[in-house]
Amino acid sequence: MVPKILVVDDDRYTRTLIEQMMRKTAEVHLAEDGAAARKLFAAVDFNLVLMDQRLPGDNGLELLREFRARRPNLVAILITGFADVRDAVAAVREGLFDYLTKPFEDLEALEAVIGKALELDRAYREIDSLRNRLATEGAPDVVGQSAAMERLLGQIRQVAGLDTTVLLEGESGTGKDLIAKLIHAWSTRSAKPYLEVNCGGLPESLLESLLFGYEKGAFTGASQANPGYFEKAHGGNLFLDEIADMSPKLQSSLLRVLQDHSFARIGSTQPRTTDFRLICATNRPLADEVKAGRFREDLYYRINVVAVRLPPLRERDGDIIRLAAHFLDHYNTKFGKECGPFTPAAVRALEACRWQGNVRELQHCIERVVALQPGGAIDAIHLSPTTDLRPDDGHPDSPAPAQALAYPDARAEFEREYLRRLLEAAGGNVSEAARLSGIPRQNLYVRMKRWGFVTD
Ligand SMILES: Nc1ncnc2c1ncn2[C@@H]1O[C@H](COP(=O)(O)OP(=O)(O)OP(=O)(O)O)[C@@H](O)[C@H]1O
Ligand SMILES: [Mg+2]
Structure with a gap:
């Protein structure tokens, strides 16, 4: 040129x-x-x-x-x-x-x-x-080739490059965090900061100081001035997760920031301008929250510029197995194992599950299996004991353990073997074992003691 x-x-x-x-x-x-x-x-x-x-x-x-x-x-x-x-x-x-x-x-x-x-x-x-x-290469791995996901990714590709506010709506575990990161990676702001905050996880005053920043002495404990996310996200993208959980007071403050592109730190009246693109997420339909009087209507219109719905996992034909294979690969590498492939029965069990917790539940399921299995093919039996894998429609050929033992003995044998592997996978750490298995730590500890795996 x-x-x-x-x-x-x-x-x-x-x-x-x-x-x-x-x-x-x-x-x-x-x-x-x-x-x-x-x-x-x-x-x-x-x-x-x-x-x-x-x-x-x-x-x-x-x-x-x-x-x-x-x-x-x-x-x-x-x-x-x-x-x-x-x-x-x-x-x-x-x-x-x-x-x-x-x-x-x-x-x-x-x-x-x-x-x-x-x-x-x-x-x-x-x-x-x-x-x-x-930046595009640094984009998160988003697995999905179902029609629902193709549609979603097409939409994201279109809006990522624009500077409009995006509202991500979807059930828990459908990938809202992941898609927010993807929007950042595909946006023209990808070399600039990306900040995220969960509005549901913090008390109002803490969230306010996190977003607005504060001047020295603004409140007890403010020993030095601190810029907030509105400032830090300048030029980049700001992700407000669980926006529906924002308190009414903060909702109106946020509305003002969005209208004026300016704000003041707590303890100061000096207006500061900022330029960030807002991405919001909610797992409760925001329109319902507005109807119920819990979310400001004017703020809703401000952030509902482009609304993107993330499909639940059960609507993504074929993606369950793709995701399962993706996570299998990931955790094999992470734990240095060679688990897999899934047997046909395991595939059927995975596909039949409702996955109420969507992709996150599937991810945890595969993480547990890989952590606990020494290696080799993964059968439905390996999935079911560690996961709430209740088939939607009860497949007639769901496998059962073929052991010639009385049921209580079989169960006890299973528990002993399960706990042994669990502890091994957790490197002997009971808290980690509790996390992996989803069994409360205290409960797990008692069981482990019963089998002599831990001592006082
Ligand atoms: N399409 C996908 N491909 C690969 N991994 C995915 C996909 N969707 C979600 N995940 C993974 O599943 C987990 C849950 O996703 P994420 O945290 O983005 O969900 P969420 O919708 O924000 O959930 P919540 O509403 O509970 O906050 C994450 O570890 C994420 O990396
Ligand atoms: Mg999330």
């Missing part, structure tokens, strides 16, 4: 000289004052700006600062008279590429400096595009 150069100089001789020198290799645009330069700069993505320091009615250095505020990686050269060289040297320290002194004596040197500046611009652009690519 032919590089675009902007030459801003009120001296016609200088403009013409540079144009003639560069027009074979570059598209040269000329401006004789600040106004013309601003207009061109707004319209064209220049690879290089050559700016005269003294312009009629404008200071060239100031004008460059203005341009660089809009495009921090702008490569620019200041053209200056001998008298102004000190300013120019200071400007180079600010990040300007170089300066040239008029009158130009060595035209070859002039051409070389311009060539180097264009090289630098090329490098900046390559890094930028690499960063964009990496």
Whole structure:
């Protein structure tokens, strides 16, 4: 691509000289004052700006600062008279590429400096595009090829690049956090911060100070000023999870921030502007919360610009097995095991389950199986004892343990073997075993003791 150069100089001789020198290799645009330069700069993505320091009615250095505020990686050269060289040297320290002194004596040197500046611009652009690519590569793994997921991902691809507020609605465990991260990764803000906060998990005052930040002494314990997420998310994306749990007071504060794009830290009246894109999530339909009078209607309209519904796992044809295989792979690597494949009975059991807890429940199920299994094929029997795997419609051929033992003995034998493997998988740590199995720690401890796996 032919590089675009902007030459801003009120001296016609200088403009013409540079144009003639560069027009074979570059598209040269000329401006004789600040106004013309601003207009061109707004319209064209220049690879290089050559700016005269003294312009009629404008200071060239100031004008460059203005341009660089809009495009921090702008490569620019200041053209200056001998008298102004000190300013120019200071400007180079600010990040300007170089300066040239008029009158130009060595035209070859002039051409070389311009060539180097264009090289630098090329490098900046390559890094930028690499960063964009990496950001997409850094996007979370989202597994799903069912029609419902294809539809969802298509929608996300469309909205990610826009700056609109997105509201993610879906049952617990459907992947709202994951999709919020994906929106960030696919957005034009991906190189900027991504901050998330769970509005349901914090008391009102804590959530308020987390979002708004505070000044020193704003309240007891505020020993130093602290910026909030509204500030930290500047330029990037802010994810407010469980938005329906936000208190009425904070709902109205948030509404004001969204309306004004400005806010004040707690303990201060000084307004601060901020620019973040908001992503919200809720597992209770927000419209119902509005109807019930628990959520402000005006705020609802503010954040319900683009609403995206995450389908429950039971509506994603074929994805249960894809996800199970994905998690199997993940946990095999994590625990250094070689479990799998799933037997046909295991596949049937997985597909028949209702998965009330959606993808998260499936993920935990596979995590437990891999943690507990020494390796080898995974059968339905391996899934059922550790998971609440109740088939929707009770498959007739759901396998049962084929052991010639009386039921109480079989159960006791199972428990002993299960607990032994569980403890092994947890590296001997009872709390970790409790977490993996979902059995309360105290209860687990008693059972382990009964079997002699732990001592006081
Ligand atoms: N399509 C998917 N592909 C791979 N992993 C997924 C997918 N969807 C969800 N997960 C995983 O499942 C788990 C639960 O997802 P996530 O936390 O995003 O759900 P959520 O909707 O935010 O749940 P909650 O409403 O409880 O907050 C996470 O570990 C996530 O990585
Ligand atoms: Mg979540």
